[in-house]
Amino acid sequence: MTVLLDVAEFSKQFPVGSTLGPIARLRRRFAGGAETLPKVHAVDDVNFVIDKGETLGLVGESGCGKSTLVRALTRLIDASDGSVKLGTRELSLTPSRDFARDPDRARIQMVFQDAGESINPRFTAFDAIADPLRRLRHLRGAALKQRVEVVAGQCGLPLALLPRYPHQLSGGQRARVGIARAIAVEPDLLVLDEPTAALDVSVQVVILQLLQRLKKESGMSYLFVSHDLSVVRLICDRVLVMYLGKIVESGPAAAVFEHPLHPYTQALVAAVPRVGENGAQRLRLTGEPRSPIDPDPNVCRFYGRCTRGTEACKTAMPALRRFGEREVACHFAEDESPRA
C-alpha cells in the first residue's frame, strides 16, 4: 500500500477571549508581559496516514475536533503545528489562502454535511458541478458541458435535473449533486463530512452504495467523518476514534467495533441503539467532558467521564500505544486486549 496522506504531530489551537479587557491586555503587552490568551486545543498532536484506495473513518462526539481536523486537512484553515503530506507534497507550508489557487487543490475535495445548505441556492445543479471545473480545470463551453454530464451520470443524477435549483431537488438528489461536484475534478482524497446525516434510511443506503461504487471505479481514498457507527462499520476499512482533540483508539473497523479497547470507544459502541435490547446494564457515560481550553497535559482527557479513572489517569496522560494493528491511548488497554 502506498501512503496517500501522512499527517504528523498535527495540532490546531484557537485563542479564546480572556477575562482581561482589551485595554488591560494592551497595557500588559506594553509593560513587556506576553499577551497570552487561553487557547482551545481543538486538535492536539494527531498522527495518522491514509493509504491509497483506503476508506478511513473518523468518529467522535461533537466538539471532539473532527471538523477542525477535516477543515485543516482540506486546507480551509491553517494548522498551528505539524505536517500534512499529500504524496510527496508538504501541504502545511502553503497558507490556506494561496492553496485555493494551487494546482494540487483539486486533489483533496470535500462533500459537506447537508447538501441543501452547502450548495449555493442560486446555482443550478449544473453550475454547482461546473464551478470547480471552471476554476481548477479551466474548462469552458462544450468541454465543460460534456464533463458535467459525465460526472452527473456517474453519480446517478438524471441529466434532466441539471437545470434545477437546489430547492427543486429531493434530499437524495441534492446529496448526489454534492458528491458530483466534489469528484468532478478527480480528487485523490475525498473528505466526506456526515454525507448521509440529513437523509432517510431508504435514501442513505443508495448514497452509501453510490460512494462505494465510485471508489471502486476511481481508486480514490475516503476520509469518512460520521457519528453513526453502524454506517462507519459498513463503509470503512479503518477507523480513528477522537476524544477532545486526541486520537484515543485506531484500528481496523471490524476489530474496533467488535472489541473496543478504550473505555470511550466502549461507551460509543454501547450507545448504538440495537433492536430488542433494552439494556439497563449498558455502559453509560456520566458527567460533562473536560474543558478543551488549556487542558492539563498530565491528565487523561477522558478522566472524569471514564468508568475506570484511577490515580494514574490524573497524573499521566496515556500515550497512544500499538497493539498489533491497533493503537490505544489508555493505561489499561492490556486488561482489555484479547492478546494480553
Place this chain on the structure above:
Amino acid sequence: MTAAPALSVEGLSVEFRTRSGIVRALDNVGFSVAKGETIALVGESGSGKSVTAYAVLGILDPAGRVTAGRAMLGGLDLLSAKPRELAEVRGREIAMIFQNPRTALNPIRTVGRQIADVLIRHANVPRGEAQAQAVEMLRAVGITDPARRAKAYPFEMSGGMCQRVMIACALAAKPSLLIADEPTTGLDVTTQAVIMDLIGDLAGKLGMATIFITHDLALAGQRAARIVVMHAGHVVENAPTRELFEHPRHPYTAELIAATPDSAASLDELASVPGSLPDLRRTDLPPCRYSERCPRKASDCDRPLPSSTDAAHLVACWNPLPMNGPLRAPESVS
C-alpha cells in the same frame, strides 16, 4: 394492554391548503397508547409523523385543517375541544418535546425562568416557589450545578443540555402523556443514549404514556413496546416491537427493516426502498399510497384499504407478507 388508553386517535385526517393544491397529509390515521406504555411512530420524512402530533395538540399550521377524526384523552376529544379547554390540557396533561431544543426554547429567557413559567401556569405552583422548584427539575434531569445553570441562557448550553431543559419543561407539570418528536436528532450517540434513558426513567416514574416520533427504526425498536409505521399519511402497520421486526407483514415495513444499517453485515446486503413518497397533492391517489412503490402489488390492490381484524397486529395491506416469513431475520433479535 388491558389498561385504558391514555390517548386514542381514530380516523384522523388532515389537509393542508397550499397554492399548488390541497395536500392530503393524513388519511384515516388511528392508534392508541395505554397508560405507562411507550409507542413509536416511525416513517420517512414526509410520512405525517409530526403532523399527527401537531394535530393532536391543536398546534397545526394555520394552513392545516383537521377534516375528520377524534383524539380522545380521557373523556375529552382534543380535536373538537374549545381553545380554552385545549389550553388547560396542554402542558398539564399532554406535553411535547420538540425536535430542535435550541429553536424551541426561548433564547432571551433564562432556562430556570422558562421552567418556572410552566410550573406557574400549569402546576399551580406559587410564584415565589417556582424558581426553587425549577432548580429541582434541572437536578432531576441530571444537570450538574443546577442552581448556577438555571441562570443560563439556552445559547450558553450544549445541545444535550438544552434537550434536558426541554425535558424538564415538558415534565414540570407531571403530564400523563408525553409526545417526543425526534428528541435526539442532531445529538451524539452517547448523548442520545443518556437522553433516551432519562425520558424512559422519568416516564416510568410518573406512569406516563409516551409517544416517541422517530425515523430511526433501530432506536424505536430499542425503546418502544409497540411500533406504528407510517407511510404518506397512512398507518401501514401497528404491532408489538418484537413481532414487527421478526415478522413484518406490510411490504413497506419489511423494506424499511432491510434498509436499516444496524444489522447488515455488509453494504451490499442492505436493500434500498425503491421509489419515493407519492405527491400528496394528487387527486387520483390510489387507496393504498404505497402501491406504486410496492414489490407485492397485485391487481386487487386498488380497493379501499382493508380494516384489519387482528387488533394486536394491524396491517393495512391486501397482500401482506405471510405470518412467519420475514425477508431477512435481523440478527440482533434473538
